[in-house]
Amino acid sequence: MNPRGPNVHLIGVDGSRHELGTPALILDLDAMDSNIASLSAHATANDYLVRPVAKIHKSVEITRRQVAAGGYGTCVATLNEAEVMVDGDIEDVLLFTSVVTPPKLDRLAILNERAVGLTVVADHAGNVAQLGEAARRSGRTIKVLGDIEMGSRRTGIADEDILVKLVHQIVDTEGLEYAGVQGYGGGHMSMSDFGERRKIGLEVLNPVVSAVERLESLDLAPEIVSGGGTGTHDIDHELGVLTEIQAGTYVVMDGNYLDVDMRRDDTRPFSPALFVRSTVIGNAQPGFVVTDAGLKEVDVVLGMNHPVIQSGAPEGAVYSVVGDDMGRIDFADPSDHLDVGDVVDLIPPHCYQTIIMYDWFHVVRGDTLVDIWPVDAKATW
Amino acid sequence: MNPRGPNVHLIGVDGSRHELGTPALILDLDAMDSNIASLSAHATANDYLVRPVAKIHKSVEITRRQVAAGGYGTCVATLNEAEVMVDGDIEDVLLFTSVVTPPKLDRLAILNERAVGLTVVADHAGNVAQLGEAARRSGRTIKVLGDIEMGSRRTGIADEDILVKLVHQIVDTEGLEYAGVQGYGGGHMSMSDFGERRKIGLEVLNPVVSAVERLESLDLAPEIVSGGGTGTHDIDHELGVLTEIQAGTYVVMDGNYLDVDMRRDDTRPFSPALFVRSTVIGNAQPGFVVTDAGLKEVDVVLGMNHPVIQSGAPEGAVYSVVGDDMGRIDFADPSDHLDVGDVVDLIPPHCYQTIIMYDWFHVVRGDTLVDIWPVDAKATW
Structure with a gap:
């Protein structure tokens, strides 16, 4: 066969x-291309970048189409996904899950040798040291985002003082480039009513807004502030704090989003x-x-x-x-x-x-x- | 990599x-081999065959171990699984899901050319005719089991008269070998209490018991009566009607079965x-x-x-x-x-x-x- x-x-x-x-x-190509174009137009009109989530589809070809439409690189959940995307000539891959074990740090170093704009996240001082070591071994800097906890009890730092300390450590670590922060909270993404979702969506971003203000006051203004998603793409930009939206499901949609009023002026x-x-x-x-x-x-x-x-x-x-x-x-x-x-x-x-x-x-x-x-x-x- | x-x-x-x-x-090899040996010993002691369910693990190597321990071939859910098992030199593969479309019937015919003891199920007169055509093209008979509905509203024939008619059709179709019947009802498999599971498990088998008696009275005694599963392996044999148990999960177990009292005298x-x-x-x-x-x-x-x-x-x-x-x-x-x-x-x-x-x-x-x-x-x- x-x-x-x-x-x-x-x-x-x-x-x-x-x-x-x-x-x-x-996969219906016309429907997918139309979805990609629609989000791209919305991003341009509202002054944010789209960071397409390749973990959703795991396809180099779909990522290429998202990038061609103006997407800023891609973001992925696993080191294997990052390897596949880099080997598919996708630049600016953001791996938004921490890499912590020595074998994976070895793979990260090897990957970084051939990657352009590889970016990772960190919420742990020991891990920042490990990442610096991997970057120095690869002979090329690795960009790092500080990971902010958004109340969903997953990864990320909830205490702002600790976050600031971690950012200072990233800045001070040879081989690492401090690139900004990430904060993702997703429990409300598929709430059907736009107004209710907007209310929660703006609240959820509070820790990011506060952290960015604090970092700006310390002359550590983040270049990248990454978060949000398909369900909040017409909400997140209001605050002007996220520079990019981690949007994934929009590309093919699914049953969870069928009844969601997606935009304030364009429900579907x-x-x-x-x-x-x-x-x-x-x-x-x-x-x-x-x-x-x-x-x-x-x-x-x-x-x-x-x-x-x-x-x-x-x-x-x-x-x-x-x-x-x-x-x-x-x-x-x-x-x-x-x-x-x-x-x-x-x-x-x-x-x-x-x-x-x-x-x-x-x-x-x-x-x-x-x-x-x-x-x-x-x-x- | x-x-x-x-x-x-x-x-x-x-x-x-x-x-x-x-x-x-x-996969813990000692634990798995012990599970295989335990079911094999139980089957020998209680005079039934084990038809190991390869759809659970999809592994030729695990199937080989199940067969080496006395398992009667294997059973699978998809044509691809059947192809992989046959190509792994597993004999007596039972495909317990109907093959109905012309492209898959073509594949079935091609598969049958190189298979030993390939067995399929049918619950539809048009499909029996298709299977006969596929068998004749392959130059080798295909064994067929009539599929009996067990009350779970899935495949199979609920009306005994229709089942008898289908069996007659199988017998009369050149290229097909009438091999028996199948009936699977699984909703009770992981009920924790042995007595409660036994009560339901024996009731669920009523349509099979009745159909087998009817077929015997018509001189159509089934050689194979296939059904049951891990959760009823110490129940099904009581009735003496199933010749083989379609047991799958026992080989590796999982969380659903952890609290199940598995046998009357040996809970784990x-x-x-x-x-x-x-x-x-x-x-x-x-x-x-x-x-x-x-x-x-x-x-x-x-x-x-x-x-x-x-x-x-x-x-x-x-x-x-x-x-x-x-x-x-x-x-x-x-x-x-x-x-x-x-x-x-x-x-x-x-x-x-x-x-x-x-x-x-x-x-x-x-x-x-x-x-x-x-x-x-x-x-x-």
């Missing part, structure tokens, strides 16, 4: 989207561009059919429990994951019917967890499969 | 389990053999630390929300997934402490969904990494 799977021969064939072997992860600037295509494999009983996409093909861990049926099923039908590799479509009207072999397209509840279960994006434009792109950076290390 | 990741150089090094780069999926015959190893990447605040294993590294979609901490954390500490690639350990005692760089081992709540997020098992014996095995059959097609 071709490593790109059973659908390779369909590339470029008119109407081939409807011939794809399933389960298949589908982004369209779903990611689908799971699934085939009916059984209709032996009345009232429902069974399909070939279950937990392994469409993740339901976050948000709604039900993947949204985009097309292929009767009005009102509901999709449930009912097994590791099996889904069920329950009909609203008991007399509804689908044949064995019929196909439905689903919008996954959480794009990230669904993408990582696939090796390939089936890239379509309209009804035609135009390419098959790898999910490049899936390794966990 | 070596395709097997950053830990290859640690194979065979004394104590190397504690040097592994993380996040890493760990199987031990956890699968772990996610994770490193503390932040301890900037009191009361908790943050680690590098989140949703992408340890799935929490089923069962308990909390991966169980097997080792490495203070008594009473609780692990939560708090991000796509981030976990948090909350301490029971606020004065507890872990250093950045410390490592914990977690028992995943659901082994299946966790394994599919990794490319490799880090195989350990005691404290030493002894091998790195691929997760062979991850493709979705």
Whole structure:
């Protein structure tokens, strides 16, 4: 079998989207490019940069399109993702999760030798010393952001005095370049009402606003202030404190964001561009059919429990994951019917967890499969 | 980077389990071999066959060990898994999910040419005709089991008359060999109390008992009656109707089964053999630390929300997934402490969904990494 799977021969064939072997992860190129353009225009109009989150899609090709549209490098969650992006000639990669163990610091040093603008975060004095050592070994500076805790009890420094101390340490460490701060708080990102989300979104940024003022007063004004996300991209810029938005989901959207009023004057600037295509494999009983996409093909861990049926099923039908590799479509009207072999397209509840279960994006434009792109950076290390 | 990741150089090094780069999926070989031996002995003593479920681990090497211990072939959920197992020289592969589309029927025919004992299921007359055509093209018979619905509203035939008609069709179709029936109902598999699980487990089998009696009366006695699972392996054999148990999770266990009284006289015959190893990447605040294993590294979609901490954390500490690639350990005692760089081992709540997020098992014996095995059959097609 071709490593790109059973659908390779369909590339470029008119109407081939409807011939794809399933389960298949589908990426709608026009919808994605439109999403990228829409955020880019909004950023330009509102004077912030977009730092596209490659951890969402793990694809060099998608990152290239985000960068071509004006995105400022990319940001990633794992060292492997950083390696893959750098090797895909993406500059200004921000690794927003701390690298702390000696083997990974070795890899970071080796990566930095061939990277342009590599940036990492730190919330720990011992780690700053380690990063400096790695940078000196690589013969090139590494940019460092101080990580600010935003109340979500994850990484980052909550105490401003300690943060200032850490920033001084970064400044004073040979090999490191103090580049600014990062603060991410994401619990409110998919609240549907814009006004409520705005209220919480502005409050969540308080620690960053305060820290930036403090650092400015100490002549340590951050060049980069990174944070925010898809759900707050029309909120964060109001404060003028974030220089860049870490936006990821906007590029393909997912079920969690379908009902979110995204902008104050434009509730749906982004369209779903990611689908799971699934085939009916059984209709032996009345009232429902069974399909070939279950937990392994469409993740339901976050948000709604039900993947949204985009097309292929009767009005009102509901999709449930009912097994590791099996889904069920329950009909609203008991007399509804689908044949064995019929196909439905689903919008996954959480794009990230669904993408990582696939090796390939089936890239379509309209009804035609135009390419098959790898999910490049899936390794966990 | 070596395709097997950053830990290859640690194979065979004394104590190397504690040097592994993380996040890493760990397979404890002694625990796994003991689990395999325990189920094998139980099956021999109680006169049933074990049909090991390779969809759980997707590993040819693990399947080989299950077969070597007396397992009857394997069973898989996807055509790709069947292809990988056949190409790993595993005989008697049962694909327990219907193959219905022409491209997959083509692949099935090609696979059958090189397979020994390939068996599929059917619950649909049109599909039986398709399977016959595929078998004749392959020049070799395909074994078919009639699929019986067990009340869980998934695949299978609920009406016995229709099932009998389908079985007659299988018998009459050139190229197909009628091999028996399958019926799987799994909702009760991880109920902790043995007596309660036994009560439901025996009820759930009613449709199979009834169908087998009916088929016997029609001179269509099934050679294979396949069903059951890890949670009912000491229950199913009582009825004497299942010839084989589709047992999967027993081989590595997971959090969902930790509190399950597994046998009437031996509550814990199987031990956890699968772990996610994770490193503390932040301890900037009191009361908790943050680690590098989140949703992408340890799935929490089923069962308990909390991966169980097997080792490495203070008594009473609780692990939560708090991000796509981030976990948090909350301490029971606020004065507890872990250093950045410390490592914990977690028992995943659901082994299946966790394994599919990794490319490799880090195989350990005691404290030493002894091998790195691929997760062979991850493709979705």
